[in-house]
Amino acid sequence: MLTIKNLHASAAGREILRGIDLEIKAGEVHAIMGPNGSGKSTLAQVLAGRDLYTVTAGKVLYDGNDLLAMKPEERARAGIFLAFQYPVEIPGVSNLYFLRSAVNSIRKARGLEELDAFDFLQVSDGKMKLLGMDPSFRERPVNAGFSGGEKKRNEIFQMAMLEPRLAILDETDSGLDIDALKTVADGVNAMRSPDRAILVVTHYQRLLNYIVPDFVHVLANGRIVKSGRKELALELEEKGYVGLETTVAY
Amino acid sequence: MSTSANQIEVIANQEYKYGFVTDIEQETVPPGLNEDVIRLISAKKQEPEWLTEWRLNAYRHWLKMKDPKWATVEYPPIDFQSIVYYSAPKMKEGPKSLADVDPKLLETYEKLGIPLRERELLSGVAVDAVFDSISVATTFKDKLAKLGIIFGSFSEAVQEHPELVRKYLGSVVPATDNFYAGLNSAVFSDGSFCYVPKGVRCPMELSTYFRINAKSTGQFERTLIIADEGSHVSYLEGCTAPMRDENQLHAAVVELVAHDNAQIKYSTIQNWYPGDKNGKGGIYNFVTKRGKCLGVNSKISWTQVETGSAITWKYPSCILQGDNSVGEFYSVALTNNRQQADTGTKMIHIGKNTRSTIISKGISAGHGKNTYRGMVKILKGAEGARNYSQCDSLLIGDQCSAHTFPYLEVKNSAAQVEHEATTSKIGEDQIFYCQQRGLSTEDAVSMIVNGFARQVIKELPMEFAVEAQKLLGVSLEGSVG
Numbered sequence: 128m129l130t131i132k133n134l135h136a137s138a139a140g141r142e143i144l145r146g147i148d149l150e151i152k153a154g155e156v157h158a159i160m161g162p163n164g165s166g167k168s169t170l171a172q173v174l175a176g177r178d179l180y181t182v183t184a185g186k187v188l189y190d191g192n193d194l195l196a197m198k199p200e201e202r203a204r205a206g207i208f209l210a211f212q213y214p215v216e217i218p219g220v221s222n223l224y225f226l227r228s229a230v231n232s233i234r235k236a237r238g239l240e241e242l243d244a245f246d247f248l249q250v251s252d253g254k255m256k257l258l259g260m261d262p263s264f265r266e267r268p269v270n271a272g273f274s275g276g277e278k279k280r281n282e283i284f285q286m287a288m289l290e291p292r293l294a295i296l297d298e299t300d301s302g303l304d305i306d307a308l309k310t311v312a313d314g315v316n317a318m319r320s321p322d323r324a325i326l327v328v329t330h331y332q333r334l335l336n337y338i339v340p341d342f343v344h345v346l347a348n349g350r351i352v353k354s355g356r357k358e359l360a361l362e363l364e365e366k367g368y369v370g371l372e373t374t375v376a377y
Numbered sequence: 378m379s380t381s382a383n384q385i386e387v388i389a390n391q392e393y394k395y396g397f398v399t400d401i402e403q404e405t406v407p408p409g410l411n412e413d414v415i416r417l418i419s420a421k422k423q424e425p426e427w428l429t430e431w432r433l434n435a436y437r438h439w440l441k442m443k444d445p446k447w448a449t450v451e452y453p454p455i456d457f458q459s460i461v462y463y464s465a466p467k468m469k470e471g472p473k474s475l476a477d478v479d480p481k482l483l484e485t486y487e488k489l490g491i492p493l494r495e496r497e498l499l500s501g502v503a504v505d506a507v508f509d510s511i512s513v514a515t516t517f518k519d520k521l522a523k524l525g526i527i528f529g530s531f532s533e534a535v536q537e538h539p540e541l542v543r544k545y546l547g548s549v550v551p552a553t554d555n556f557y558a559g560l561n562s563a564v565f566s567d568g569s570f571c572y573v574p575k576g577v578r579c580p581m582e583l584s585t586y587f588r589i590n591a592k593s594t595g596q597f598e599r600t601l602i603i604a605d606e607g608s609h610v611s612y613l614e615g616c617t618a619p620m621r622d623e624n625q626l627h628a629a630v631v632e633l634v635a636h637d638n639a640q641i642k643y644s645t646i647q648n649w650y651p652g653d654k655n656g657k658g659g660i661y662n663f664v665t666k667r668g669k670c671l672g673v674n675s676k677i678s679w680t681q682v683e684t685g686s687a688i689t690w691k692y693p694s695c696i697l698q699g700d701n702s703v704g705e706f707y708s709v710a711l712t713n714n715r716q717q718a719d720t721g722t723k724m725i726h727i728g729k730n731t732r733s734t735i736i737s738k739g740i741s742a743g744h745g746k747n748t749y750r751g752m753v754k755i756l757k758g759a760e761g762a763r764n765y766s767q768c769d770s771l772l773i774g775d776q777c778s779a780h781t782f783p784y785l786e787v788k789n790s791a792a793q794v795e796h797e798a799t800t801s802k803i804g805e806d807q808i809f810y811c812q813q814r815g816l817s818t819e820d821a822v823s824m825i826v827n828g829f830a831r832q833v834i835k836e837l838p839m840e841f842a843v844e845a846q847k848l849l850g851v852s853l854e855g856s857v858g
Contacts (some may be wrong), residue, residue, distance in 0.1 A: 175813050199812035215810035218801070219828030228824065229814035236815065268828070285814065
């Protein structure tokens with residue numbers, strides 16, 4: 128589904144990604160781990176099309192198409208979803224209106240009929256229940272005045288509504304207490320399916336106890352320095368990133 | 378610059394779509410202003426002598442006044458002798474019915490989306506259409522007349538209801554009030570007049586559509602609305618003008634009077650030509666609007682969506698004279714490119730337990746300059762008066778500016794006054810967030826702006842709320858979903 132080849136990216140003239148290679152197939156869950164500043168979030172943002180970053184070399188194929196040539200909204204419509212590390216506030220716009228516009232713009236792009244207000248409420252009711260969210264969430268302005276946990280939960284709710292093919296979770300565990308973490312993980316696990324791939328970006332192994340990955344990659348200094356099965360995460364938990372970083376030659 | 382900022386700029390530079398000129402034979406007086414021109418205007422309208430004198434007195438007082446300089450707007454001095462003070466499409470004599478209206482005029486309004494042919498009117502809105510200096514058509518007149526509602530052009534009212542005009546003209550905005558109100562009082566040409574009799578609820582929205590067409594012409598309309606005891610009326614005005622290189626002056630006066638238990642809702646969607654992106658041309662919109670809550674329990678509510686004009690200078694205000702009367706001001710002002718707006722309100726609390734609410738939303742994009750200027754004045758006798766003010770500014774890009782000048786004058790210690798203000802910026806992170814959820818940049822900007830303006834838009838009559846949302850969209854970008 129996603130093929131990343133020798134991806135280099137920089138921001139403000141500083142190279143952050145220094146040659147990433149990664150292959151993700153439908154149905155797989157991959158975890159990217161790494162110390163702060165290793166480029167994890169940059170990778171997530173570059174895949175979503177954030178223009179703060181310039182891709183200087185390499186390519187990314189998504190379903191065989193050149194992902195880097197697509198605008199951010201085209202990527203979203205093609206099924207790429209990014210759960211933000213820092214979800215953005217939009218005052219005055221209700222969650223309901225925002226999400227219904229998003230769902231319908233994506234449905235429209237896929238040639239599906241738009242959901243009317245009634246259908247939308249019905250579909251969203253079920254998904255909110257799953258995430259332990261109060262229906263009043265829909266009436267509140269997008270992320271405005273939300274607690275850190277509510278924002279993260281709202282990201283997963285949006286993901287559930289948008290039904291992406293490739294979901295990228297950027298540090299979704301940060302700022303969550305253990306109960307919220309479990310709820311969010313349940314929400315993500317409920318979306319695992321043979322047609323969908325999930326890329327989990329995280330600093331800590333904790334989240335991976337609940338969202339168990341098929342593959343774990345360690346990112347350091349803008350490169351994947353080690354890849355393995357889920358056991359690798361546990362090994363990292365024990366030994367830390369220190370040893371891995373030193374193996375990277377400049 | 379990053380792509381999304383670029384895209385905002387491209388979108389923001391959309392053209393003004395009402396900029397066409399109607400080629401129609403006009404009757405125009407030569408440019409310039411003196412007592413003879415005023416007498417000529419008055420004579421053309423076959424006005425009674427008292428009104429001619431009223432105009433001349435206003436003119437004589439105006440000569441002693443100076444163009445106000447306190448607003449946060451910049452423009453070169455206006456040459457009042459180069460302006461044409463009267464211009465009217467040539468029309469047949471006799472009673473005005475729609476059949477008599479020049480088809481070219483009907484076509485103009487069709488193009489603007491204002492259907493004047495009653496049979497095509499489904500929305501239940503009565504329209505008075507003002508083209509340059511005169512009213513060219515009023516719809517649904519007969520239907521309204523059956524309820525005793527007088528609605529039509531100001532000139533007609535002068536002929537048919539001189540006693541009402543004489544009683545109320547200048548009673549809220551005196552001819553000596555300010556420079557532009559003085560000028561208007563001397564040369565006003567036409568506008569709308571509405572009287573709603575005791576206990577009548579007007580069954581439809583009343584609306585005036587103002588169109589400036591002729592070159593070098595100023596538009597000086599005068600609107601007077603009187604709601605008698607226990608009556609209700611909702612009124613809307615819309616405005617457009619052709620794209621021209623020179624600046625044109627629009628100096629209107631609107632007076633509202635609400636008697637005991639009466640309510641007036643006055644909504645404006647102002648979309649005069651704003652000038653091009655370098656600030657060439659555009660309308661100077663220097664307007665005095667004021668309502669008087671004369672009776673007990675009366676209510677006057679102003680809602681405005683200001684997206685047009687090169688410069689907007691207006692402060693729709695309420696004099697809360699009757700006990701328990703209520704004044705409201707809801708405003709969205711959008712400035713893009715080189716537009717400047719200095720707008721706000723005055724709430725003058727005189728009666729006991731008077732209440733006022735001010736919600737102002739300023740949006741600045743491009744090099745736009747947006748100022749909120751408001752005054753809340755609570756007089757000594759206004760026992761139990763309350764005011765709530767909220768002024769929010771939204772900035773798009775980093776070349777624009779927003780300013781807030783709230784003035785408070787409280788002479789009664791039992792009064793409650795609250796003021797809140799915020800300034801925020803549309804961030805690239807907000808736009809990216811929306812894009813990541815599948816929305817285009819245009820839809821994202823429009824959604825963020827409409828979210829910001831929502832508190833005001835929801836005060837508009839439903840038909841116009843949709844219009845206003847679209848207009849906010851068009852003024853910044855392509856379309857609103």
